[in-house]
Amino acid sequence: MLEATPKPSPARAPRLRSHRGWPLRRSLLVATIALAGYAWTRHSSVSAVIARNSQPPLQQLSLQQPGSHSGYAHTAAEEMAERASAGGSDEKQESAAGKKYEDVTRTAGAAGGSSSSAPTAGAGGAVGGKAKPREQQQAQGQHSYVPSPFEDALRACSSLSCIREAHKQPKHPGQFNFPHFYLLGFPKCATTSLFHHLIQHPQVMAPIVKEPDFFTNLCKDSAAACDPHEQELYINTTLHRNIALSARMHMAVFEGSTHYSLAGDWLAPQLKELMPWVKLVLSIREPISRAISMLQHNLDHQRFPKCYDRERRLIFKCIKANLEDSSVRYAPRLKAWVENFPGEQLHIMQYEDLTGSGMKTALRDLKRFIGIDPKLPSASPDDLGLHNARRDNYTEGWPMTLQEYRVLVALAREDTGDALSMVARHGVAAASRWQQAWERGWQNNLQRCTQSKQEGDDDALCMIPAS
Numbered sequence: 001m002l003e004a005t006p007k008p009s010p011a012r013a014p015r016l017r018s019h020r021g022w023p024l025r026r027s028l029l030v031a032t033i034a035l036a037g038y039a040w041t042r043h044s045s046v047s048a049v050i051a052r053n054s055q056p057p058l059q060q061l062s063l064q065q066p067g068s069h070s071g072y073a074h075t076a077a078e079e080m081a082e083r084a085s086a087g088g089s090d091e092k093q094e095s096a097a098g099k100k101y102e103d104v105t106r107t108a109g110a111a112g113g114s115s116s117s118a119p120t121a122g123a124g125g126a127v128g129g130k131a132k133p134r135e136q137q138q139a140q141g142q143h144s145y146v147p148s149p150f151e152d153a154l155r156a157c158s159s160l161s162c163i164r165e166a167h168k169q170p171k172h173p174g175q176f177n178f179p180h181f182y183l184l185g186f187p188k189c190a191t192t193s194l195f196h197h198l199i200q201h202p203q204v205m206a207p208i209v210k211e212p213d214f215f216t217n218l219c220k221d222s223a224a225a226c227d228p229h230e231q232e233l234y235i236n237t238t239l240h241r242n243i244a245l246s247a248r249m250h251m252a253v254f255e256g257s258t259h260y261s262l263a264g265d266w267l268a269p270q271l272k273e274l275m276p277w278v279k280l281v282l283s284i285r286e287p288i289s290r291a292i293s294m295l296q297h298n299l300d301h302q303r304f305p306k307c308y309d310r311e312r313r314l315i316f317k318c319i320k321a322n323l324e325d326s327s328v329r330y331a332p333r334l335k336a337w338v339e340n341f342p343g344e345q346l347h348i349m350q351y352e353d354l355t356g357s358g359m360k361t362a363l364r365d366l367k368r369f370i371g372i373d374p375k376l377p378s379a380s381p382d383d384l385g386l387h388n389a390r391r392d393n394y395t396e397g398w399p400m401t402l403q404e405y406r407v408l409v410a411l412a413r414e415d416t417g418d419a420l421s422m423v424a425r426h427g428v429a430a431a432s433r434w435q436q437a438w439e440r441g442w443q444n445n446l447q448r449c450t451q452s453k454q455e456g457d458d459d460a461l462c463m464i465p466a467s
């Protein structure tokens with residue numbers, strides 16, 4: 001049997017999943033250190049969003065909110081200088097952050113400031129450490145920011161049920177919910193690439209790690225009754241509530257844990273109860289190829305399941321077991337999500353569309369669904385990028401008999417047929433096109449396999465690619 005657990009991301013930060021077996025305190029220490037670095041990077045996003053969304057000139061605003069990290073009172077100019085001397089570790093994030101700093105600096109300059117001389121300003125108008133009377137500010141056309149009742153309520157929260165109540169308070173126009181969306185899965189359906197694409201967007205904020213697995217690891221029985229300390233950590237450390245508040249809720253906060261998609265039976269109703277506003281993003285890949293990707297993940301990590309014939313590189317038994325496993329089959333896993341959330345809150349993509357010629361449209365549709373600018377991030381808005389690819393690339397394919405491949409196709413067809421008609425019934429996706437595309441792929445493989453087979457040689461192996 002294949003493990004449903006996908007491989008650890010090769011991305012810069014380790015997934016929390018890999019912390020399993022570590023003492024909790026050590027995991028938290030690592031997460032805190034990582035968060036410190038991440039918060040600095042995200043700080044630039046906050047500044048850019050504030051600059052973009054604020055009426056008053058940037059240098060008159062304070063990013064510091066009561067209870068937030070004091071570092072957020074820095075000006076864009078200070079950030080620039082400190083960031084430049086600090087150096088960086090992740091090329092992509094650095095360049096994205098650099099662009100955001102440029103945005104901030106330009107905005108400050110356009111507003112009459114200069115990147116080198118912009119003074120530090122507080123929400124109360126404290127420039128250079130001295131407070132200005134409100135009348136003086138008003139006379140100069142300056143005004144302080146008044147948080148929405150939603151922000152005030154959210155700031156006081158340390159539990160998920162408190163956050164649910166906070167959402168009953170009015171928001172300012174353009175403010176995002178908290179969290180705004182989840183990247184649910186499915187495993188091996190390009191979720192790591194999606195995560196990295198989205199976190200480059202100036203209107204998006206995510207945890208430093210993909211797959212925090214909060215609900216599935218820490219709050220399995222009841223998310224609402226989850227350990228209060230864990231809830232608080234999730235809100236503050238994983239979801240960065242204070243940074244989101246510093247950005248005046250103009251950033252879409254999300255997290256991406258692919259195990260959530262598989263846990264819909266209990267998690268979907270709980271999330272619906274706790275976060276009825278939340279948007280959910282899923283991607284679906286042709287099941288045989290997804291199963292091969294999962295197996296390859298294990299092989300890449302020197303894990304050789306019993307079903308795998310290592311000597312002859314035969315994978316049929318493993319793939320068959322995976323396709324029969326209801327804990328990873330699409331139809332049973334999707335059911336609870338589709339039944340608990342309305343179509344407007346679910347965005348389901350086809351992996352092959354997303355990673356192929358439909359990439360540009362798929363990415364823009366996704367960003368429209370989230371409610372962020374579909375043309376950003378500006379460096380490569382329409383390029384998903386490639387993360388978490390299999391290490392060993394058996395381009396010649398995997399050996400199996402025609403009969404075996406037929407068995408796999410029948411299992412895959414049944415699952416995708418059930419899943420897609422269910423989502424179509426709920427108005428979630430126009431899915432018949434996806435099934436047709438997968439069907440074409442299966443037929444091509446069957447045809448190639450039939451042609452390569454000698455007459456009467458039923459045991460002949462053909463090579464099946466994981467596309």
Ligand SMILES: Nc1ncnc2c1ncn2[C@@H]1O[C@H](COP(=O)(O)OS(=O)(=O)O)[C@@H](OP(=O)(O)O)[C@H]1O
Binds near residue numbers: 008296297387389
């Ligand atoms: N842009 C693009 N084009 C083509 N393929 C892509 C792309 N981005 C991700 N991928 C493939 O998606 C697979 C990894 O999916 P995930 O990141 O969701 O895996 S995981 O569950 O988080 O471990 C993994 O598939 P395999 O290589 O077949 O294993 C990646 O190669």
